[in-house]
Each structure stands twice: as C-alpha cells, then as structure tokens.
Amino acid sequence: MVNRRTVIRGGSAAVAAAAGAGALTLAVDGDNVSAATPSDQDTNGRDAVAAAAGTPAFLPLPPNAKPLPDNGKGYRIQRVGSNAYVVVTGFVQSVFVVTQDGVVLVDAPPASSGKLKEAIASVTAKPVTHFIYSHSHLDHVGAVTDFPNVTRIAHADCATILALHKDPARPMPQKVVSGRYNTLYIGGEEIRLIYPGANHEAGNILTYFPRQRLAVMTDVVMPGWAPYRGWGNADYLPGILLGHDAILELDFDTYVGGHVYRTGTRADVKQSRAFFVDFWNTVKKNMSAISFSEAAASVEAENAWAAQKVWIDEIAKATQTELVERWGKQIAAVDTFTADTAGSVVVSISTDATVNFP
Template identity: 50%
Template sequence: MIQRTGVTAGAAALAAAGLSTPATAAPVTQAPDFLPLPEHAKPFPIPAEGYRLEPVGDNGYVVSAGVAQGYFFVTRAGVVMLDAPVAVAEFLPLAVKRVTDKQVTHVILTHDHDDHIAGATKFPDAKFVSHEMTAELLRIYTDPDRPVPDVTFSGKHHRLTVGGERFELIYPGANHEHGNIIVYLPRQKIAMMSDVVAPGWAPYLHYGNADHIPGILKAMDAVLELDFEIFLGGHTYRIGDRHDVEICRAFFVDQWNWTVQAMKDIPLDLSVVEAGNLWAAQAVWFNRIADHVTPRLVKKYGKELAAVDAFTHDNVKAIIVSSFTDDPNIPADALK
C-alpha cells in the first residue's frame, strides 16, 4: 500500500500558490529573478470558504484552489465529475451541494496520478470510469484513495451518456501518462485533458513526469481536431480556450525542433572530463544545449506563457533524452 506523507502534492501546490498559513510555510530563501507573470496567468483571489466555484458551459462548474482544478456537470440524471483532485477534495461535495441536490453518479478518472484523482473516494456511491490502462495501474497501486474503476474501455474511444449529456472519452495514445484521456462534451464545445496543456503556462518540470513526451504533441493534435471553444487543463488559475492549446503546441514544436538541431550543432566533447566518464561528458553537453535553446524560447514566449524561464532548461534536457529513446521518428510534418 502506498503511504501518503503529511504534505501531499495538492498541499504543496497550495503552498506554492501562496495559500499556506504563516505557521506552516517553509522558511523563505532568496530566489533567483524570474519573469513576471503575464496578466492572464495571475491567480484570482480565493474566497473565505477556501475555493473558487465558477460556471463553465451551461451546466458545468470549475472548483479550484491554488493551481488545482476539478470539474463537474449537472445532468438530468445526476452529476458527472471529471477528476477529483486531492487539493480540492474536501471542497468538491460542498461545491456540488451549492448548485444541486442531485447525487454524483459518475467520476471520470482521466488518468492515475494522485494529484488528480485521490479525492474520488469522497463519492463512494458513484461509478468510476477510466481507460483500461488507468485501471491496470490503479490495481497495481492498491491505494485506498485511488479506487479501481467500475467501468473501463479499451482502444481509442468510449461514449458515456448521462441524463442526456454526452461525454466522449478519447484516448490519443501514450502521452503525459499511459491511459490519459480527453473528455469531450460536443454539445457544449468543451474539451478537457489533464496535464497536457496548462492554460497560459509553459510546461511543468519534465512535462509532469511524462511517460511519453512525443505523445504530448499527438495529444494536443487530437484535442485540436475537436470542435471546441473551452479547454479545461486540470491546472493553473483559469479556464482555457483553443488558443491556449495552439500556443502550447507551438512552444512544444519549437522546443523539440530547436533542441534536436542544437544536438547536431553542438558536439559532445569527451575531452572536458575524465577519460571514460560518459555521464559527466553528457551532463556538460546537455547543459550546453539547454543554455543555447532556453533563451530563444524565453525571448519568443516569455510574454505569452507564464514561467517559461522556470523549467524550460530542465525540459530541454528531457527532450534530448526523449529524442533518442522515446520516439526518434516523429513525422516531420507534425513538427510544424
């Protein structure tokens, strides 16, 4: 059984967002200078109840605290929850009761990660729905806070209809995590996918421990094939739209292409370290590439995407490894 520490990923996110109390906050140390957040990426004030509740579409709601977001939709037959993030777990039942007397009948688990679904047990009478790959991982974890789904599907697509609302569950292939799905509400033109696009922000460290970095591009393309106007990404402070997905795709393509080109232009120099220490030589090489690529990305995207200068240097190095281990044969026409 996985044991949770006293500080969960959600609590850490709250602290990072400045929501921890002085009694629990870590000592402040001098941080390097970072770019200011663009206006569209800044956090909203949190009400006294500790979370924000805002409508989305004509029967949906966003529950947010810090950089975590959960979503639910009220249908004629009950409430459908899209993920149940641990950082807002205590607020989700309260938020539902604020808008409806209906029960939560389904919780769609987009993938297995703790920060997105470890609040699902707040709804013990609901059916849990996921891709079969997510269910397989949850069986391995035997984590009581992450239930094994009741309903699973294989392949690329599953349709769930509840109370007249259609939820299209789309699996674009391995991406941020094996089994991570798109949830699409065609009537409302809403697309939701966790951890692939954070609206208004550059990618998180190592793409959030991504299983398959090239699959993130394919996932963004799968989202952009849909007819949607609203995008829900699972994190950051606001609701997104098509432009948010497009700009994150453009950033990914530039980061990948510029990194691969720099790998060709900057030679691996074995002479800079002790003979035979290939790890050290590669560490120097990786840093030289990241030092070359990162400023270009910061210059191009620093005013449009928040925190481009925070994790991009590390993510360039992740792409170096991904480019020759994950999938070195991404179609050239996809990287445009």
C-alpha cells in the same frame, strides 16, 4: 519549503503564504477585478534581496496567468456550459456536469477534498453518480474516496496502473473502456472518451462534452503557462503533441487542463502546441550545433554519464536562453523548468520520436 507537493496538498494558499508581502493583491469591486502589483522599485528590491540570499529571481507572471479571486472559501466555481462547471482550488481543477440523473465528476484533487462536495451542493441537490479518472496520478484523483458510491470510469491503461498501485486512495474503476474512441450516455448527456495514445501518462484521456462545448485533458496543456518539469515527467513526450492535436480536432469553447488558475480556449491550446513544436525543434537544433565530443573532453573519458550530463546541460542552457527570449513575455514561467525539460526532450528525441517528428 514550497514545492510541487505543497501545491498539491494546499493549492496556491501555501505558495501565497510563502511569498509574503511581495504576493499579488487582488482588489474586487463587484464584478470588476483589478490586480495590484508591486512597483518596479519594489520588484527590483525583491530581486536584490533574492540575489543576496542566493535564490534566483524569476520573470514576472503575465497578467493572464495570475490567480483570479475565489469565493473566500478557498475555491472558485466557473460555469462553462448550460450545466457544466469547473471548480478551481488554488492551482488545480475539476469538472462536473449536472445530468438528468445525477452529477458526472472528472477528477478530484486532494487539494479540493471537501470543497468539491460543497461546490457541487451549491449548484444542485443531485448526487454524484459517476467519476471519470483522467489518469492515475494522485494529485488529480486522490480525493475520489470522498465520493464512495459513484461508478468509477477509466481507460484500460489507467486501470492497469491503478491495479499496480493498490492504493486505497485510488480505488479501481468499475467500468473500463479501451481503444481510441468511446461514447457514453449518462443522464441524457453525451460524453466522449478519447485516447490518443500514451502522453503525459499511459491511459490519460481526453473527455469531451459536446453539448457543453467542453474539452478536458489533464496535464497536457497549461493555458498561458510553460509546462511543468518534463511535461510532468511525461511517459511519452511525442504523445503530448498528439494530445494537443486530439483536442484541436474537437469543437469546443472551454478547455480544462487540470492545473493553473484559469480555464483555456482554442487559442491557448494552439499557443501551447506552437510552444511544444518550437521547444522540440530548438532542442533538436542545439543537439546538432553543440559538439558532444567537445563536451565530453572535459570529463574522464570512460565516464559516459558525465559526458552526457555536460553535453545535455549545454543544450539545455542554450535552449532555455532562446525560448525565454521568444516566449518569456507571452506565457508564464518559461524561465523555470525549461532547462530541466530540455534534458527530457534530448532523451526523447534520441529514443522515442520518429525521424520526421514533429
């Protein structure tokens, strides 16, 4: 079975294996990459097979959401500044910057264990001296122990969560920053750590390398993709929008979001923000348009959970239909987790957001 944990453990390789003969084929000729996709007839055939098997058929991925070829070793290195690099392993990403004194690394997903060391060594002989926790989630930082001699840096809110975990795979930081703005100078490189408040997780920070024109904020923007379920089970959904705004305040060329097959641009962040606002407002509209009392009439009167479920499910179905119609050809996977996420938005609108949000 392919699920999020499968992707976390093995990148996209496990997903591609499960997809079988219907998977995307990439033909590489020098620097030119062409995507060979199945014919419409094959696609319809797969849909028929899926229907017969009782499994859903999904919208095809837009071209800019599909995987790029790796180096044959399971990862891809992308230079994104004079001395900054992104390592893409399947569906996860890390960033490293080579400074005068050593390497600063942001995130180390378990799927990249071993590969990160090899990728860094292919660029520089300098050691990794510093590690920045984007946040505490294991799927992004669980391979930090591959670099035992680094100075680990995290926001205070992230450090609080790490202390609660007591997980040897996620050791405590030696340096903790607090507040909204912090600036570090490591090996001659300016690094700004920006915390717009709780978002995907409390303590999830935006790391900005001004000289590299590089912004890194994990699990907030997925360039070219709809968000994962509930924006990754976000701690505070309104904070997702605040995260977008914090990114867009910066002067950057490259955005790294920790997931998907490619890096992003300012246009990707703007598109993601527009999707968030449309999503939120569509849910809010449907909450007003769909009668709770009529939905509740179909279940036992005293069963408050059942009444909520029927109402939320109707809102979610209506919301997904609208968003697929408006966004289905622009960004990937709008038809996958949108209904699930809509349920999270209903709760957040009811509990988190201010009256005029967004």
